[in-house]
Amino acid sequence: xxxxxxxxxxxxxxxxxxxxxxxxxxxxxxxxxxxxxxxxxxxxxxxxxxxxxxxxxxxxxxxxxxxxxxxxxxxxxxxxxxxxxxxxxxxxxxxxxxxxxxxxxxxxxxxxxxxxxxxxxxxxxxxxxxxxxxxxxxxxxxxxxxxx
Numbered sequence: 001x002x003x004x005x006x007x008x009x010x011x012x013x014x015x016x017x018x019x020x021x022x023x024x025x026x027x028x029x030x031x032x033x034x035x036x037x038x039x040x041x042x043x044x045x046x047x048x049x050x051x052x053x054x055x056x057x058x059x060x061x062x063x064x065x066x067x068x069x070x071x072x073x074x075x076x077x078x079x080x081x082x083x084x085x086x087x088x089x090x091x092x093x094x095x096x097x098x099x100x101x102x103x104x105x106x107x108x109x110x111x112x113x114x115x116x117x118x119x120x121x122x123x124x125x126x127x128x129x130x131x132x133x134x135x136x137x138x139x140x141x142x143x144x145x146x147x148x
Contacts, residue, residue: 006069010145013060013067017135020056024092024121024128027053031099031121034113043103043111050100050121057093057128064089067145078142081134088131095124 009015027049034042064086074082099120106114138144 008066010067010070013063016063017060020060021128021132023053023056024124028121028125031118035115035118038112040111043113046113047103053096078138078144081138085131085134088127091127092124095120
């Protein structure tokens with residue numbers, strides 16, 4: 001990252017990631033509500049939350065790279081968890097982008113929520129939950145990124 005990553009604090013990832021989690025859950029809930037209710041309000045709310053979630057997920061990923069750059073070493077037992085945590089975060093973003101694309105293609109013009117888009121948003125919720133669980137495990141059980 002061009003050596004600029006240390007302009008941000010080492011704790012930037014946990015500062016940013018909670019917004020990502022909240023927006024992913026809100027988008028999933030709006031997608032389900034919209035798929036059931038099929039109103040223009042839910043269609044717009046769902047799309048806006050998805051777009052905000054994509055931005056938040058990208059911000060959390062960048063913040064994760066910054067926070068990781070502060071680590072002097074990664075314990076051997078944590079390395080596989082960190083790898084899976086990153087993959088789960090990536091899948092969160094992939095399913096958010098997929099949901100937004102499906103919603104733009106199938107639903108928004110008609111003021112409806114696409115069931116396929118809602119399902120993709122729920123999958124994003126699953127993956128953000130898995131990523132969060134692993135993140136919490138690495139911090140609270142292994143002390144990753146925690147200064148004594």
